[in-house]
Amino acid sequence: MKREWEERFSKSLFRSAAEATSTGNRLSVVDVGSGTGDALHLLEGALNHHRRPPVIDYLGLDLDPDMVEVARDLHRDRPRVEFAMADIRDGVPDRPTQLYLASGVPYSHLTREELTAVLADITATVRRHRTRSVVVLDVLGRYSMEWEPYWDFDRWTYAMTFFQGGEPAPEAKMSFYGQSDLATVIADGTRHGGLLPVRVEYFDRSIGVGRHTVTGAFNPALPPYRELVNRLFAGDVTVALPDLRIEDPCGEAPPEVLNFFTGFATRWNERLWHCAEVESTRWASAASRTRLARQLRDVEFSAQRGLGAGHSLICLLHLDGSTR
Ligand SMILES: C[S@@+](CC[C@H](N)C(=O)[O-])C[C@H]1O[C@@H](n2cnc3c(N)ncnc32)[C@H](O)[C@@H]1O
CATH class of the missing domain: 3.40.50.150 (Vaccinia Virus protein VP39)
Structure with missing residues (x-):
């Protein structure tokens, strides 16, 4: 994508x-x-x-x-x-x-x-x-x-x-x-x-969607977010939403970077929970998955602080x- x-x-x-x-x-x-x-x-x-x-x-x-x-x-x-x-x-x-x-x-x-x-x-x-x-x-x-x-x-x-x-x-x-x-x-x-x-x-x-989330070359513990989000974009209802959850990183970084990630993960995860809640009352659909992918992309674009x-x-x- x-x-x-x-x-x-x-x-x-x-x-x-x-x-x-x-x-x-x-x-x-x-x-x-x-x-x-x-x-x-x-x-x-x-x-x-x-x-x-x-x-x-x-x-x-x-x-x-x-x-x-x-x-x-x-x-x-x-x-x-x-x-x-x-x-x-x-x-x-x-x-x-x-x-x-x-x-x-x-x-x-x-x-x-x-x-x-x-x-x-x-x-x-x-x-x-x-x-x-x-x-x-x-x-x-x-x-x-x-x-x-x-x-x-x-x-x-x-x-x-x-x-x-x-x-x-x-x-x-x-x-x-x-x-x-x-x-x-x-x-x-x-x-x-x-x-x-x-x-x-x-x-x-x-x-959230850097290329090396998929290769796992430098941080094998990270889920393959990019691939999972690409599957959402394509309307894949088999993606397990909890797999997309972002945990706050805890590496050595300036405080503003760590604070940024806390806010970013909160906004990203909220989108996941909201989608999961909606899908618990109606079946997951290709449309709801594509919508979620777009929302995650919007979180990326609007939360970034350079x-x-x-x-x-x-x-x-x-x-x-x-x-x-
Ligand atoms: C990943 S590629 C990006 C190519 C292209 N801009 C793109 O977006 O697809 C990085 C490019 O920078 C070039 N590059 C690296 N060091 C350079 C230098 N000192 N002077 C000029 N080009 C350099 C490499 O040869 C390579 O083609």
Whole structure:
């Protein structure tokens, strides 16, 4: 149910980022860690409700030559869409860019020091070209229930098990962020780049339904919430609702994160009990199960506070180099 969860959420953030920076009918975009260009499709999907969507000038950058080749092939008929092989640690293109896009946690591949330097470079570029820009930062959330045993650590070897159909999963050292971790990196990076942010917004994505609830790779004790909720979406009446109950995590985390989870679990579990109560008087139906799945999704979207409590922590960093 990727479309129902992650894509919907990402699109709403991309829309708000693009609308905050777009001037007239053009939008210049650099997509960092672009892979095969998924973020471009999300952005276009996010903007297609506009009567006149802006014309997007898009440059995707990725370290992996194979990704770049596939991306070029997939987009070969599109004149304003380019892909280039580049390591973002070597610098961003020296040109005016309104939206620095990212999806699929590319910045988590970097160490904190490297991310600070990349942000300094982006900020200096925004300043030099006097643009009004939004930087989408997409990193792994440090305090996801999916990896509660690892909350003490901010960089560890992460296996991307969900990409493989049973084959050995690729592993990589990745950085994990709570809101205050990322806030420090942003403050240092933008200071070195010479501009104070105008606004910084944080969002948690996939709190109860992160991909690794299914693999159990890092927290085998966790029920496979994502799979169970996907079955609810499909109207499956055989899902036992108590299996979806969320217990408050008790790992080492800042008090605001633990308080957040208490409130989140309460709201999530209330939805389950309410559905169970209704189903005790009438039979469970596909419609009641799909309704419940939508309610759980709404709890995810409305409860999130951008603390690093989900699979990803997404930040919209607003910079204004036009008024200095
Ligand atoms: C999980 S993929 C996400 C791809 C795409 N944005 C998406 O949403 O599907 C992360 C991408 O970041 C790229 N990446 C990692 N480190 C990078 C770096 N230092 N510079 C540029 N790209 C990098 C990887 O090659 C990979 O394609």
